[in-house]
Amino acid sequence: MQTSVTSFNPTFAFNTLPPDWPGNFWLHWLVFTIILIAFIIVSVIMFIWFERRLIGRFQIRLGPNRVGPFGLFQAIADVIKILTKEDIVPQKADKVVFWLAPLVALVPVLMVFAVVPLQSGAMLVDLNIGILYVVALSSIVSIGIFMAGWGSNNKYSIIGAMRDVAQLISYEIPLVLSIVGVVLLTGSLSLTEIVGAQNIPFILLQPIGFFVFFIGSLAEINRCPFDLVEAESEIIAGYNIEFSGSKFATFFLAEYSEAVLLSALTATLFLGGWSGPLLPPILWLLIKMFAVFAIIIWIRSTLPRFRIDQMMAFAWKFLLPLALINLLLTSLQIVFWPEASSWIIVLLSFAILVALILVWSKSFKPGGNKVGI
Amino acid sequence: MGFRRYGNGIAKGMALTFKHLFRKPITTQYPEERLNVSRRTRGTQIIWNRDTCIACSACARACPIGCIDMSTSRGEDKKLKVDNITIDFGLCIFCGLCVEACPVGNAIFLSYNWEYAEYQRSKLVLSNDELLYSNTKQVSGYYHPDVEKTLPEQTLLVNRTNRGKPWD
Amino acid sequence: MTLKTEPFVINLGPVHPSTHGVFRLRATLDGEVVMDIEPIIGYLHRGIEKIAEGRNYKQDIPLTDRLDYVASMSNNLPYVMAVEKLAEIAVPERAEYIRIIMAEMQRIASHLLAVGSLANDLGTFFTPFQYMFREREKIVDLFEMVCGQRLLYNYMRFGGVSHDIPDEFIPALCKLVSTMPGFIDEYDQLLAENEILLARLKGVGILPKELAINSSVSGPMLRASGVEWDIRKVDSYSVYDRFNFDIPTEVIGDCYDRYRVRIQEMRQSVRILEQAIEQLPPGEVLAKVSPRLKPPVGEAYAHIEAPKGELGFYLVSDNSEKPYRLHIRAPSLINLTALREMVIGWKLADAIVIFGSIDICLGEVDR
Numbered sequence: 001m002q003t004s005v006t007s008f009n010p011t012f013a014f015n016t017l018p019p020d021w022p023g024n025f026w027l028h029w030l031v032f033t034i035i036l037i038a039f040i041i042v043s044v045i046m047f048i049w050f051e052r053r054l055i056g057r058f059q060i061r062l063g064p065n066r067v068g069p070f071g072l073f074q075a076i077a078d079v080i081k082i083l084t085k086e087d088i089v090p091q092k093a094d095k096v097v098f099w100l101a102p103l104v105a106l107v108p109v110l111m112v113f114a115v116v117p118l119q120s121g122a123m124l125v126d127l128n129i130g131i132l133y134v135v136a137l138s139s140i141v142s143i144g145i146f147m148a149g150w151g152s153n154n155k156y157s158i159i160g161a162m163r164d165v166a167q168l169i170s171y172e173i174p175l176v177l178s179i180v181g182v183v184l185l186t187g188s189l190s191l192t193e194i195v196g197a198q199n200i201p202f203i204l205l206q207p208i209g210f211f212v213f214f215i216g217s218l219a220e221i222n223r224c225p226f227d228l229v230e231a232e233s234e235i236i237a238g239y240n241i242e243f244s245g246s247k248f249a250t251f252f253l254a255e256y257s258e259a260v261l262l263s264a265l266t267a268t269l270f271l272g273g274w275s276g277p278l279l280p281p282i283l284w285l286l287i288k289m290f291a292v293f294a295i296i297i298w299i300r301s302t303l304p305r306f307r308i309d310q311m312m313a314f315a316w317k318f319l320l321p322l323a324l325i326n327l328l329l330t331s332l333q334i335v336f337w338p339e340a341s342s343w344i345i346v347l348l349s350f351a352i353l354v355a356l357i358l359v360w361s362k363s364f365k366p367g368g369n370k371v372g373i
Numbered sequence: 374m375g376f377r378r379y380g381n382g383i384a385k386g387m388a389l390t391f392k393h394l395f396r397k398p399i400t401t402q403y404p405e406e407r408l409n410v411s412r413r414t415r416g417t418q419i420i421w422n423r424d425t426c427i428a429c430s431a432c433a434r435a436c437p438i439g440c441i442d443m444s445t446s447r448g449e450d451k452k453l454k455v456d457n458i459t460i461d462f463g464l465c466i467f468c469g470l471c472v473e474a475c476p477v478g479n480a481i482f483l484s485y486n487w488e489y490a491e492y493q494r495s496k497l498v499l500s501n502d503e504l505l506y507s508n509t510k511q512v513s514g515y516y517h518p519d520v521e522k523t524l525p526e527q528t529l530l531v532n533r534t535n536r537g538k539p540w541d
Numbered sequence: 542m543t544l545k546t547e548p549f550v551i552n553l554g555p556v557h558p559s560t561h562g563v564f565r566l567r568a569t570l571d572g573e574v575v576m577d578i579e580p581i582i583g584y585l586h587r588g589i590e591k592i593a594e595g596r597n598y599k600q601d602i603p604l605t606d607r608l609d610y611v612a613s614m615s616n617n618l619p620y621v622m623a624v625e626k627l628a629e630i631a632v633p634e635r636a637e638y639i640r641i642i643m644a645e646m647q648r649i650a651s652h653l654l655a656v657g658s659l660a661n662d663l664g665t666f667f668t669p670f671q672y673m674f675r676e677r678e679k680i681v682d683l684f685e686m687v688c689g690q691r692l693l694y695n696y697m698r699f700g701g702v703s704h705d706i707p708d709e710f711i712p713a714l715c716k717l718v719s720t721m722p723g724f725i726d727e728y729d730q731l732l733a734e735n736e737i738l739l740a741r742l743k744g745v746g747i748l749p750k751e752l753a754i755n756s757s758v759s760g761p762m763l764r765a766s767g768v769e770w771d772i773r774k775v776d777s778y779s780v781y782d783r784f785n786f787d788i789p790t791e792v793i794g795d796c797y798d799r800y801r802v803r804i805q806e807m808r809q810s811v812r813i814l815e816q817a818i819e820q821l822p823p824g825e826v827l828a829k830v831s832p833r834l835k836p837p838v839g840e841a842y843a844h845i846e847a848p849k850g851e852l853g854f855y856l857v858s859d860n861s862e863k864p865y866r867l868h869i870r871a872p873s874l875i876n877l878t879a880l881r882e883m884v885i886g887w888k889l890a891d892a893i894v895i896f897g898s899i900d901i902c903l904g905e906v907d908r
């Protein structure tokens with residue numbers, strides 16, 4: 001496996017790009033970066049709208065429906081409202097950290113999008129270590145969140161921030177291990193090649209991996225049932241309790257772009273990315289992203305949240321062994337039985353998934369008990 | 374404690390929320406879509422009738438808040454008449470005890486209207502002619518069974534249907 | 542190696558999403574573990590007991606609405622019962638039945654709110670809350686039909702109730718009663734077996750039987766600890782002795798048991814409602830009582846099984862138009878006293894849930 005970074009040259013291989021496209025390298029870079037950020041912001045707005053409408057329907061109400069057709073512009077109205085609000089900085093806050101925190105949370109997410117293939121070749125850089133880059137950068141977000149919690153000098157926010165760090169450390173490991181299964185099957189770290197390798201979507205070949213990855217990504221983006229970081233009934237809003245105005249908006253944007261990112265990654269790694277019949281590739285990717293996000297919303301509308309120790313136990317005692325077993329099984333299959341028909345593997349791996357869940361949930365005890373004081 | 378089962382409780386819950394996805398919303402789009410309130414609504418105004426009032430001040434005495442301010446005097450014909458009646462709707466709790474206390478039966482009413490808002494508190498204090506019946510105010514059937522019969526039937530959530538079928 | 546940690550104090554409230562009102566919990570935390578809590582009450586104190594001494598008996602009825610403002614009907618009832626005891630007023634039979642119908646509907650509505658907001662404290666994003674509010678809304682609709690308001694009903698009077706129920710009421714109630722068990726099943730489907738909910742509630746915040754009795758806790762909380770004590774049975778006031786119903790009890794007394802007891806009590810209330818509709822006699826609903834009621838010198842205590850526990854009113858009369866003294870035994874306040882023992886040693890998130898499972902209403906705590 002080639003892991004050197006010799007091909008770090010950005011390759012702007014937009015299919016639709018005419019060969020005599022004017023401008024030099026940096027102009028291209030600028031144009032496509034702006035296009036990408038616009039794409040992220042538009043999809044964030046669409047995600048917010050989608051989430052609010054869908055959760056409304058789950059709760060037998062309509063959701064926002066006043067601003068624009070079907071309430072489509074509600075998110076825009078909210079943005080205007082948030083941006084025009086007073087930006088309050090607490091007196092006792094650590095000013096530098098407080099100011100930097102939203103940026104540190106947002107920028108890595110935007111940077112990750114550079115390697116996410118929107119369609120064949122439509123990406124800012126086709127890194128051959130794409131997935132490693134994704135994993136490395138997306139965990140920086142937590143530093144931003146911890147900075148926010150620390151910088152705002154508020155007890156609630158520091159609790160939220162501590163929870164976030166604990167959560168990140170626990171869930172990053174099963175998340176990465178579940179990706180390794182996919183990488184083993186593909187034999188490459190490049191996201192384009194991962195998509196290319198999916199004649200059968202990896203969700204079928206790697207159901208355990210998908211299961212672990214999906215739950216891990218829920219924790220990664222602080223979504224229900226792992227939304228302890230901002231648990232509004234316990235620590236009110238967690239790390240962003242002291243933030244207002246544009247800083248809050250930045251956090252909000254960071255959080256939702258992470259959701260967009262994780263949906264896109266799930267679609268890319270396990271659902272076959274942009275590939276699909278008839279429709280244009282970018283549309284396929286969007287459909288898959290929204291489908292993944294719909295499930296996240298569905299979970300959010302149903303489940304209560306874990307307690308902190310239960311969440312940790314769930315990661316270490318349940319997801320991590322599952323991810324390791326998945327890794328072991330995948331490598332065994334690749335080494336000893338490479339010519340196996342995929343459909344047999346699909347059946348086998350689903351059987352193993354069900355068996356594992358049954359066995360593990362019997363013996364698995366989440367969380368500790370009362371602490372003697 | 375602990376996970377005694379393997380996620381089937383979660384699956385059941387998810388199935389239920391999924392089922393609700395296909396049920397009709399129970400909310401109403403308020404300013405456009407209005408439900409009929411109860412015929413006995415204790416609306417946010419009190420309507421007073423000068424012609425039938427015998428100025429006995431029973432309503433003012435019955436009020437637990439003391440927000441009816443009434444002064445009466447004897448006119449030339451030795452009959453009591455109301456000189457001044459002022460009700461502070463910022464204080465009134467719309468309990469309806471004044472309506473119940475009135476011996477005449479059709480001198481004081483609660484209103485059927487419930488949308489009443491002002492920008493200033495001082496505007497919530499109404500007196501004399503402002504308390505009279507007008508075409509912006511409708512009389513509620515609270516303690517007035519004859520009025521109650523004329524009002525439209527209340528829309529009840531129990532009677533709402535879900536795509537033609539009653540709510541299951 | 543033990544790390545040296547320093548406890549720190551945080552204020553949960555007075556403005557906090559899950560204190561269910563203006564209530565302040567001064568919690569000493571060691572990391573996430575609650576080491577000590579100190580409930581601070583009084584933010585909603587309005588001096589209701591004192592105000593009541595300045596008004597006449599009838600004018601105090603609207604005041605009682607404002608105690609437990611999510612269950613007004615059951616607040617009216619013990620007050621008028623106390624006055625009736627004092628002044629020896631007989632209540633027509635139909636009025637007794639209507640009162641019971643109202644009280645039981647109120648119990649369902651209040652428990653729905655309790656369970657819904659408990660689920661909210663657990664972190665479900667408003668979905669059970671919304672479903673339960675749907676049924677509460679149906680009940681509130683019916684209350685609005687009989688007395689014209691949706692929150693503060695002011696419906697009971699000395700010697701009966703203020704109005705007879707309208708003709709549309711009974712069909713609508715029948716419809717409600719017939720669909721209600723189905724909806725309760727749905728809540729069970731959504732919550733009762735959810736693994737995360739079980740992990741969060743089972744074994745959390747145990748209130749042992751002895752402690753429950755000693756701290757004079759009442760209502761669903763007491764029954765969840767395994768004490769079969771329901772004023773409807775032990776002192777069957779009104780006409781409760783004519784109905785068949787069970788008192789649901791649980792064993793351990795943890796948060797999950799409190800949740801179970803509430804759900805089962807709703808089912809029992811539906812049973813009582815069914816029987817009450819069947820037995821509802823015709824006739825008068827309001828006995829003749831002088832508007833300027835002057836009960837003879839004496840004292841009376843009347844209590845009922847309110848949704849939150851034993852709600853009692855103690856009245857002293859000096860033969861004037863106004864009560865000489867009114868004291869309220871508010872279940873929320875007394876149930877709250879057991880909070881500290883239950884919370885210590887649990888995590889912050891549990892503290893919120895335990896607090897939610899007590900189901901208090903600050904209007905009643907602070908009075």
Ligand code: SF4
Nearest residue numbers: 436465466468469471
């Ligand atoms: S409704 Fe009640 S508070 Fe209002 S004026 Fe009448 S008696 Fe007083």
Ligand code: SF4
Nearest residue numbers: 426427429430432475
């Ligand atoms: S009680 Fe009736 S009749 Fe007497 S003053 Fe009031 S409105 Fe007039």
